[in-house]
Amino acid sequence: MKLREIAHSRTGDKGNTSNISVIAYDEKHYPLLLEQVTSARVRAHFAGVVEGEVVRYELPNIAALNFVMTGALGGGVTRSLALDAHGKSLSSALLDLEIDAGPG
Amino acid sequence: MRTIRIGSGAGYSGDRIEPAVELAEKGDIQYLVFECLGERTVALAQQARMKNPDAGFDPLLEERMRAVLPICAAKGIRIVTNMGAANPVAAAGKTAEIAKSLGLSSLKVAAIVGDDVLDACKDGDLRIMEFDGSIRQLGNRLLSANAYLGAEPMAQALSSGADIVITGRASDPALFLAPMIHAFGWAMDDWNLLGQGTVAGHLLECAGQITGGYFADPGYKDIPDLARLGFPIGEVGADGSLVITKVAGSGGAVTAQTCKEQLLYEVHDPSQYIQPDVVADFSQVQVEEIAKDRVRVSGGRGTKRTDTLKVSVGYVDSYIGEGQISYAGPGALARGRLALEIVRERLKLTGVAASEVRFELIGVDALHGVQISAHANEPYEVRVRVTGRTENLREAVRIGNEVETLYTNGPAAGGGAFKSARDVVAVASVLLPRELARPQVRFVGA
Numbered sequence: 001m002k003l004r005e006i007a008h009s010r011t012g013d014k015g016n017t018s019n020i021s022v023i024a025y026d027e028k029h030y031p032l033l034l035e036q037v038t039s040a041r042v043r044a045h046f047a048g049v050v051e052g053e054v055v056r057y058e059l060p061n062i063a064a065l066n067f068v069m070t071g072a073l074g075g076g077v078t079r080s081l082a083l084d085a086h087g088k089s090l091s092s093a094l095l096d097l098e099i100d101a102g103p104g
Numbered sequence: 105m106r107t108i109r110i111g112s113g114a115g116y117s118g119d120r121i122e123p124a125v126e127l128a129e130k131g132d133i134q135y136l137v138f139e140c141l142g143e144r145t146v147a148l149a150q151q152a153r154m155k156n157p158d159a160g161f162d163p164l165l166e167e168r169m170r171a172v173l174p175i176c177a178a179k180g181i182r183i184v185t186n187m188g189a190a191n192p193v194a195a196a197g198k199t200a201e202i203a204k205s206l207g208l209s210s211l212k213v214a215a216i217v218g219d220d221v222l223d224a225c226k227d228g229d230l231r232i233m234e235f236d237g238s239i240r241q242l243g244n245r246l247l248s249a250n251a252y253l254g255a256e257p258m259a260q261a262l263s264s265g266a267d268i269v270i271t272g273r274a275s276d277p278a279l280f281l282a283p284m285i286h287a288f289g290w291a292m293d294d295w296n297l298l299g300q301g302t303v304a305g306h307l308l309e310c311a312g313q314i315t316g317g318y319f320a321d322p323g324y325k326d327i328p329d330l331a332r333l334g335f336p337i338g339e340v341g342a343d344g345s346l347v348i349t350k351v352a353g354s355g356g357a358v359t360a361q362t363c364k365e366q367l368l369y370e371v372h373d374p375s376q377y378i379q380p381d382v383v384a385d386f387s388q389v390q391v392e393e394i395a396k397d398r399v400r401v402s403g404g405r406g407t408k409r410t411d412t413l414k415v416s417v418g419y420v421d422s423y424i425g426e427g428q429i430s431y432a433g434p435g436a437l438a439r440g441r442l443a444l445e446i447v448r449e450r451l452k453l454t455g456v457a458a459s460e461v462r463f464e465l466i467g468v469d470a471l472h473g474v475q476i477s478a479h480a481n482e483p484y485e486v487r488v489r490v491t492g493r494t495e496n497l498r499e500a501v502r503i504g505n506e507v508e509t510l511y512t513n514g515p516a517a518g519g520g521a522f523k524s525a526r527d528v529v530a531v532a533s534v535l536l537p538r539e540l541a542r543p544q545v546r547f548v549g550a
Contacts, residue, residue: 012370
């Protein structure tokens with residue numbers, strides 16, 4: 001299934017850094033997020049978009065992850081050539097990630 | 105326990121006007137905050153002020169003030185806003201004039217000055233954080249340097265009796281923290297209270313983004329009545345307890361989901377959200393729906409503030425030229441790709457000097473690049489977009505021209521060409537020793 005089935009997401013921007021939250025609709029799916037939505041996978045998904053590193057922060061209290069991606073906004077929101085200079089649409093791309101729901 | 109209700113009347117400079125009127129009329133609020141100052145807006149406003157010393161504040165200030173001042177005056181609602189941009193004193197003067205014209209000349213208007221730290225940044229030749237360089241190296245491309253001030257001067261203005269407080273660059277959450285510090289007498293070194301207050305300010309500062317705006321996704325996240333989206337109210341207790349809600353009957357929704365999304369919006373390390381007044385810690389925050397459109401948010405903490413203030417530096421970065429044209433129907437994608445190849449070759453043939461160029465098809469790969477979009481279906485229509493960075497306007501113009509000439513020289517049936525060329529005012533950051541910014545409160549009469 002797609003990540004979109006179990007989580008919602010919002011993108012924020014600061015300079016040339018984009019952050020994407022991934023929040024489980026139901027906290028029972030948080031372990032699935034922890035296990036499968038790794039910073040390495042997010043980095044690979046955004047290859048060609050993100051030039052820097054991807055760091056993952058965990059927020060178990062709200063069953064959420066926060067990905068911070070450097071070099072993600074075409075040199076910075078205020079100077080980028082991109083149509084979506086803020087990278088606001090990046091969250092939608094991440095929700096397209098394939099998740100293995102496992103047996104049952 | 106004492107509680108105050110703070111309404112958030114705007115989440116950016118161009119935001120809708122009437123939700124703030126609704127908050128003032130029906131929100132049972134004591135404070136109304138307008139956050140209207142984007143990252144680079146101060147730099148653009150500074151350019152306006154250099155041309156006209158009375159200009160340089162938010163262009164919608166008059167419309168917003170005229171809409172809410174009569175209600176706010178009647179109900180004793182006090183206003184805090186960063187609509188001062190590059191000229192808070194002129195903005196306060198204009199506001200006093202508007203109040204007088206509405207028969208409300210008893211309203212006291214205060215401006216916060218001192219965020220303009222251009223001279224201090226030049227004196228110290230501070231290092232730029234985003235790239236290798238210093239303030240002086242920007243030379244005559246440097247436009248402005250404004251420190252993100254904290255809540256203290258705004259709280260002082262409220263305590264001195266201001267009905268309307270107008271600041272320039274200040275941290276966005278601090279606009280909301282100021283009424284809390286004023287109303288509850290919070291100490292400026294009570295880091296946990298300031299941290300929880302920052303959670304409240306951070307959640308409220310983007311207005312509609314916590315009441316269902318920037319959220320809806322049909323079939324997955326449905327939100328009622330976005331055309332009449334209600335803006336949020338923060339119900340804050342003297343102990344920092346917080347409930348996010350909105351005016352009953354307004355559009356939108358306040359749910360645990362909307363609050364969680366906004367909590368992490370533009371946050372990097374959630375345990376260290378650096379603000380002028382505190383380093384806030386969001387990592388232990390809990391979010392709980394307690395009734396329809398009422399969400400309790402608790403657990404924000406904080407540690408000691410840093411010795412520096414972040415300064416937003418505006419400068420002329422480069423020039424950008426752009427052109428677009430559309431193709432539709434059978435073969436649209438192939439014709440769009442052919443068009444991009446033609447422009448690519450033309451820019452080379454005619455020697456356009458650009459340091460960076462993007463060739464893309466809107467509807468295909470413009471937002472996320474070729475890799476992520478590789479498996480998508482072929483669209484009915486595509487829009488060619490070519491954009492490039494140049495050192496001067498003349499070169500920038502040539503990029504759009506090479507797209508426009510596709511009309512008569514390119515693939516069949518291209519339509520709706522558009523071109524533009526502009527200078528780019530960008531912002532970078534430096535860290536300024538805190539003591540070098542000296543904010544002051546100035547009361548301004550009509």
